Amino acid sequence: MALRSTGLRRSFGALAAVDGVDLAVAPGARHALIGPNGAGKSTLFKLVTGTMRADAGTVELGDRDVTGLSEVARCRLGMSQTMQHASLFGSMTATETVALAVQRHDGSRITPWPRRQRAVRERAEELLAGVGLAGRGSTPVPSLSHGERKQLEVAVALACKPSLLLLDEPAAGMSAAERARLVEVLAELPADITLLIVEHDLDLVFSVADAVTVLHLGRVLLSGTPDEVRASEDVREAYLGAKRREELFLG
Amino acid sequence: MTAVQTRIPVADAPAEPNRLRRGLPRIVAVAVVLVLAAAPLFLAPFATTTLTRIVVFALFAVSLDLLVGITGLPSLGHAAYFGAGAYAAGWVSINVTAEAPVPLLVGAATGAVAAALTGWITVRTGGVFFLMLTLAIGETVQQLANTWEDATGGANGLTGVPSVRLAGEPLVNAGYLYWYVLAIGVVGFALVWLVARSPWGAALRGIRDNEPRMRALGYPTAVYKYAVFVLAGSVAGVAGSLLVAQQRLVTPADLSFLTSSFALLAVVIGGAGSLWGACLGAAVVVLVRETLGASLDGHGPLVLGLVFVLVVYLLPRGAAGLRWPRRDKGRST
Amino acid sequence: MLVSVLNGFAIGFLLFILAVGLSLVFGMMDVLNLAHGALFLGGAYLGAALAGSWGGFLAALAVAAVAGLAAGALLSLMTEPLRNRSHLDQALLTLGVAFVAAEALIIVFGDDPLSVPAPPGLDGSVTVLGATYPTYRLVLIGVGAVLAIVVHVVVERTRIGALVRATVADREMVAALGVDNRLVKVVVFGVGSLLATTAGVLGGPIYGARPGLDATVLILALVVVVIGGLGSVRGALLGALIIGQVDTLGRLLLPELASFVLFAALALVLVLRPQGILGGAGARAR
Ligand SMILES: Nc1ncnc2c1ncn2[C@@H]1O[C@H](COP(=O)(O)OP(=O)(O)OP(=O)(O)O)[C@@H](O)[C@H]1O
Numbered sequence: 001m002a003l004r005s006t007g008l009r010r011s012f013g014a015l016a017a018v019d020g021v022d023l024a025v026a027p028g029a030r031h032a033l034i035g036p037n038g039a040g041k042s043t044l045f046k047l048v049t050g051t052m053r054a055d056a057g058t059v060e061l062g063d064r065d066v067t068g069l070s071e072v073a074r075c076r077l078g079m080s081q082t083m084q085h086a087s088l089f090g091s092m093t094a095t096e097t098v099a100l101a102v103q104r105h106d107g108s109r110i111t112p113w114p115r116r117q118r119a120v121r122e123r124a125e126e127l128l129a130g131v132g133l134a135g136r137g138s139t140p141v142p143s144l145s146h147g148e149r150k151q152l153e154v155a156v157a158l159a160c161k162p163s164l165l166l167l168d169e170p171a172a173g174m175s176a177a178e179r180a181r182l183v184e185v186l187a188e189l190p191a192d193i194t195l196l197i198v199e200h201d202l203d204l205v206f207s208v209a210d211a212v213t214v215l216h217l218g219r220v221l222l223s224g225t226p227d228e229v230r231a232s233e234d235v236r237e238a239y240l241g242a243k244r245r246e247e248l249f250l251g
Numbered sequence: 252m253t254a255v256q257t258r259i260p261v262a263d264a265p266a267e268p269n270r271l272r273r274g275l276p277r278i279v280a281v282a283v284v285l286v287l288a289a290a291p292l293f294l295a296p297f298a299t300t301t302l303t304r305i306v307v308f309a310l311f312a313v314s315l316d317l318l319v320g321i322t323g324l325p326s327l328g329h330a331a332y333f334g335a336g337a338y339a340a341g342w343v344s345i346n347v348t349a350e351a352p353v354p355l356l357v358g359a360a361t362g363a364v365a366a367a368l369t370g371w372i373t374v375r376t377g378g379v380f381f382l383m384l385t386l387a388i389g390e391t392v393q394q395l396a397n398t399w400e401d402a403t404g405g406a407n408g409l410t411g412v413p414s415v416r417l418a419g420e421p422l423v424n425a426g427y428l429y430w431y432v433l434a435i436g437v438v439g440f441a442l443v444w445l446v447a448r449s450p451w452g453a454a455l456r457g458i459r460d461n462e463p464r465m466r467a468l469g470y471p472t473a474v475y476k477y478a479v480f481v482l483a484g485s486v487a488g489v490a491g492s493l494l495v496a497q498q499r500l501v502t503p504a505d506l507s508f509l510t511s512s513f514a515l516l517a518v519v520i521g522g523a524g525s526l527w528g529a530c531l532g533a534a535v536v537v538l539v540r541e542t543l544g545a546s547l548d549g550h551g552p553l554v555l556g557l558v559f560v561l562v563v564y565l566l567p568r569g570a571a572g573l574r575w576p577r578r579d580k581g582r583s584t
Numbered sequence: 585m586l587v588s589v590l591n592g593f594a595i596g597f598l599l600f601i602l603a604v605g606l607s608l609v610f611g612m613m614d615v616l617n618l619a620h621g622a623l624f625l626g627g628a629y630l631g632a633a634l635a636g637s638w639g640g641f642l643a644a645l646a647v648a649a650v651a652g653l654a655a656g657a658l659l660s661l662m663t664e665p666l667r668n669r670s671h672l673d674q675a676l677l678t679l680g681v682a683f684v685a686a687e688a689l690i691i692v693f694g695d696d697p698l699s700v701p702a703p704p705g706l707d708g709s710v711t712v713l714g715a716t717y718p719t720y721r722l723v724l725i726g727v728g729a730v731l732a733i734v735v736h737v738v739v740e741r742t743r744i745g746a747l748v749r750a751t752v753a754d755r756e757m758v759a760a761l762g763v764d765n766r767l768v769k770v771v772v773f774g775v776g777s778l779l780a781t782t783a784g785v786l787g788g789p790i791y792g793a794r795p796g797l798d799a800t801v802l803i804l805a806l807v808v809v810v811i812g813g814l815g816s817v818r819g820a821l822l823g824a825l826i827i828g829q830v831d832t833l834g835r836l837l838l839p840e841l842a843s844f845v846l847f848a849a850l851a852l853v854l855v856l857r858p859q860g861i862l863g864g865a866g867a868r869a870r
């Protein structure tokens with residue numbers, strides 16, 4: 001398995017946001033994680049990448065137990081993530097942002113004296129062009145639109161040369177065109193990159209995913225092929241249930 | 252077709268002003284250094300001494316700007332390393348030798364060691380904890396200077412420090428001393444400037460903007476912060492050794508909270524993160540302190556306090572922020 | 585030894601009164617108020633000017649309370665526009681205010697250290713378990729304990745206290761709930777400052793009033809707050825009592841290195857429990 005979690009658990013006070021999650025992602029899979037708002041998807045991501053410490057459970061990357069490793073070490077081993085809420089560098093341009101990730105992962109030395117990093121810059125611009133940000137490289141990040149920032153997030157994540165790429169709602173806030181570009185990017189991903197994606201846009205999910213896990217109230221409700229998930233009564237219930245509750249609140 | 256071809260040089264044209272714009276700062280920098288170097292030829296000795304003080308303080312402020320402005324580590328106790336370097340350089344000048352590179356190296360090493368000893372705690376924290384800890388460290392070191400009389404001379408300070416010697420000759424003349432200080436100051440500034448422009452410096456700015464994201468990108472941010480903290484302490488120690496070369500005296504006031512605040516003021520006036528801004532700020536602070544010092548009769552902190560309040564409200568990005576429109580919407584801290 | 589322990593308690597309770605305001609203001613508003621030490625110094629000078637008789641002492645307390653309340657409210661309004669700026673900007677502002685206030689006090693009262701007499705009747709000493717001990721400090725322990733209980737009850741048992749605690753735990757959440765807590769902020773800032781000036785009057789007979797005292801007590805209060813955990817009343821009490829003991833013991837055993845003992849205690853806590861002894865995860869900055 002490219003990624004395996006066993007019994008992952010994390011609570012915030014009395015709320016068990018992730019409540020004993022076992023997840024197995026096959027190498028090269030296009031694995032989607034779906035579930036209603038507050039299901040614990042983002043929290044699960046953070047536990048997997050080590051951004052947040054788990055209360056219990058283990059995480060394995062490939063055949064290696066990374067539970068005790070820091071976020072930095074896990075990133076070095078090939079985990080790379082985008083954040084649900086784009087969180088970038090306020091004083092940098094798009095190219096500088098991607099270059100920061102590239103220089104860390106392409107084996108170039110991070111010297112404390114200036115050096116011309118032509119390869120780094122070129123790779124950064126290439127990645128930007130790849131996600132649809134060609135020509136936007138010298139734009140300061142705060143001047144990018146919301147959708148563009150999400151694209152930039154993807155470019156940054158790819159710059160880390162991941163073997164396991166975790167995308168948390170990459171399409172949220174993107175325009176239709178940006179969304180289509182994202183689907184293309186995901187389709188063009190090399191086969192040896194394993195993808196784990198959280199997404200609310202089920203059309204997008206079913207167009208890229210070959211495996212789907214449904215999370216509900218911190219637990220795995222169902223794991224299977226897209227068709228199995230589409231057909232499941234439980235899943236409909238979970239989503240519809242959530243809908244109904246929302247209606248209650250709104251009404 | 253031909254129209255397109257004749258356009259090719261035109262497309263190249265923007266490179267011209269670009270090269271000019273890139274060259275301009277270099278020309279300005281060289282001109283400034285030349286003017287500074289020539290200054291003692293035209294100035295009275297008293298003014299030369301003031302200029303010496305400005306250079307010393309500017310190097311100190313630049314080392315603080317490396318922490319505050321580049322890395323986003325707001326230190327309230329940076330004078331501890333400045334003072335530690337000054338005491339060590341003074342002590343070695345009195346007891347061992349005042350021959351040129353020795354006090355300098357001792358100051359640098361002491362600043363670095365002091366920063367290495369305290370930094371491993373401070374860089375584990377962030378934001379307001381960092382403020383508190385550096386403040387506490389600064390006060391602790393000052394109390395140490397006050398009580399450890401054998402080495403520091405206690406409240407009276409370390410007196411009777413001999414002049415720095417260069418190749419055996421003591422630098423008594425104000426002009427020679429100034430050149431010595433200026434040379435070291437320029438080298439120190441260049442060092443910090445190069446670090447800030449390097450790939451490593453880019454990582455430091457990344458940490459300033461968004462440390463958690465840097466960790467997610469695989470940067471061990473604590474290591475970076477520790478290293479820059481030690482480097483800043485070391486440069487501050489060099490500035491301290493220049494201070495003692497100029498004053499021939501070190502007192503606990505030199506590593507007090509007030510000194511830290513003056514340096515912070517210089518950084519903030521100049522605009523945190525632009526190293527030349529810190530130098531300008533240092534010049535303003537020293538000049539104001541020297542010219543107003545007498546008329547205020549020891550109430551410098553009153554002015555300092557008022558300036559702090561005004562700068563925070565009126566100049567949120569310092570002098571460096573005056574020229575450019577705001578680009579980002581504040582750093583995440 | 586007994587004397588040292590008692591001294592530790594006297595200083596500990598004094599520190600609690602001083603630090604709890606700093607802690608709550610930080611916990612609620614994310615503002616590190618570096619003018620807190622200057623408030624204490626203001627109280628101490630008031631005591632020096634007015635104390636000597638019971639009437640004077642009580643008058644000093646009353647004036648200090650009113651002045652502290654007003655100063656706190658003013659500080660709260662001054663920091664409000666900086667809400668979304670960096671910690672450094674807020675620290676610089678309060679630092680500026682601290683400088684101005686401390687210098688103003690020096691201009692008014694001169695820069696010689698002043699001693700503050702304890703109120704008549706409390707300026708003698710009593711025998712406690714065979715050791716003579718200043719009466720005033722014994723009374724201070726009692727007063728401090730009572731004040732600690734009052735603050736604790738207010739924060740833990742009243743509605744406004746609940747709002748304060750909720751804001752400390754999750755600032756955004758309380759704001760998102762639509763509670764307008766600006767008034768609460770002004771009040772907390774005011775009361776925190778009131779406690780600081782009061783501590784200054786109460787501490788006068790121990791520390792006196794002198795330039796530089798503001799920085800000394802500010803550091804002590806910061807150490808207390810960091811050790812106890814930001815925004816926690818119980819943490820502030822625990823931290824204050826620990827620091828009271830550590831500081832007096834350190835001064836007794838290693839007078840040269842007393843300040844290092846303090847710093848070592850701080851470092852130890854930060855390495856072992858970075859969020860402070862009683863600080864929850866939420867109380868940690870970021
Ligand atoms: N840092 C935190 N502190 C307290 N509660 C949290 C924290 N992070 C998440 N939660 C809670 O945990 C639960 C799961 O949150 P999470 O963000 O993982 O959900 P999600 O599935 O990603 O939802 P969404 O689809 O809205 O992004 C939610 O109820 C949320 O309020």
Ligand SMILES: [Mg+2]
Binds near residue numbers: 041043084168
């Ligand atoms: Mg989420």
